[in-house]
Amino acid sequence: MRAMSNGIELEYDTFGSAEDPALLLIMGLGAQLTMWDEAFCNPLADEGFYVIRYDNRDVGLSTRTDGPVPDVLAAMGGDASSATYRVEDMADDGAGLLDALGINAAHVVGASMGGMIAQAFAIRHPDKTRSLCSIMSTTGDRTVGQPNPDAMGRLLGSPPSTREEAIANSLATGEVLSPFHFDATKAAERAGAAFDRAFYPTGMARQLVAILASADRTEALGNVTAPTLVIHGAVDPLVTISGGEATAKAVPGADLLILDEMGHDIPEPLVPGIVAAIAANARKAG
Numbered sequence: 001m002r003a004m005s006n007g008i009e010l011e012y013d014t015f016g017s018a019e020d021p022a023l024l025l026i027m028g029l030g031a032q033l034t035m036w037d038e039a040f041c042n043p044l045a046d047e048g049f050y051v052i053r054y055d056n057r058d059v060g061l062s063t064r065t066d067g068p069v070p071d072v073l074a075a076m077g078g079d080a081s082s083a084t085y086r087v088e089d090m091a092d093d094g095a096g097l098l099d100a101l102g103i104n105a106a107h108v109v110g111a112s113m114g115g116m117i118a119q120a121f122a123i124r125h126p127d128k129t130r131s132l133c134s135i136m137s138t139t140g141d142r143t144v145g146q147p148n149p150d151a152m153g154r155l156l157g158s159p160p161s162t163r164e165e166a167i168a169n170s171l172a173t174g175e176v177l178s179p180f181h182f183d184a185t186k187a188a189e190r191a192g193a194a195f196d197r198a199f200y201p202t203g204m205a206r207q208l209v210a211i212l213a214s215a216d217r218t219e220a221l222g223n224v225t226a227p228t229l230v231i232h233g234a235v236d237p238l239v240t241i242s243g244g245e246a247t248a249k250a251v252p253g254a255d256l257l258i259l260d261e262m263g264h265d266i267p268e269p270l271v272p273g274i275v276a277a278i279a280a281n282a283r284k285a286g
Helices: 038-046 072-076 087-100 113-124 149-155 163-177 184-197 202-212 241-250 268-283
Strands: 002-005 008-015 022-026 050-054 106-111 129-135 228-233 255-259
Touching: 002 087, 008 038, 008 087, 022 087, 022 113, 038 050, 038 268, 050 087, 072 202, 087 113, 087 202, 106 113, 106 268, 113 129, 113 202, 129 268, 149 163, 163 184, 228 241, 228 268, 241 255, 255 268
Parallel strands: 022 050, 022 106, 106 129, 129 228, 228 255
Antiparallel strands: 002 008, 008 050
């Protein structure tokens, strides 16, 4: 399904009953909506939420941006002037999707870059934010949450050009990002399915520069009043744990859940506990 939002089209799908409170899932850098596994979405729907997952702009089946590709290396060096949009614009995309679906407010859950978008959503659209959950993410403060060298190398490696390369790249990346619960068979199946659904590596460069062009949210997070939960892996090599700690510190009254066997992933054995924590935080909103 598609909806017009913020001047673009967003691909989305849903789980559960539209009569239940909405819960908006926002995925991370270069990741399609299918990275929110059905084994994650269905239990949330069983908890009594109308779960909405969607492709961010420049990934999956949502609108792809025209024009020159932003200069990633320049952006990493501090010049992000080539960015075509920022995390804040992507937060407005999510808010526009709720409007298109006739939903006044939602529980907002984001992972990695999606956590950054969720934070910006709560800052920019407090009236649409019933609760906030930021998973394996950071505030935009460049002194926290920085990746270790191996993870950075995987992030900046040459993009794949074939289905076989996409699968091999996913396996190599997953071994770095998921030190405890990496499932090679599932990762290969997921990478192949993602390639078949929509292959657009340029979108990842656009999104990465959008992150680098965006503001430090630390001060603005101090104004967030929605119940907030921050979830982070103790061994996350891509957004290291200080990013989650800084996020929880920035939001008044936020809860911080650190999971010892979680890297930069949402591993299947940990899903029941994560779902329960998200549901408990959402229910604080009434």
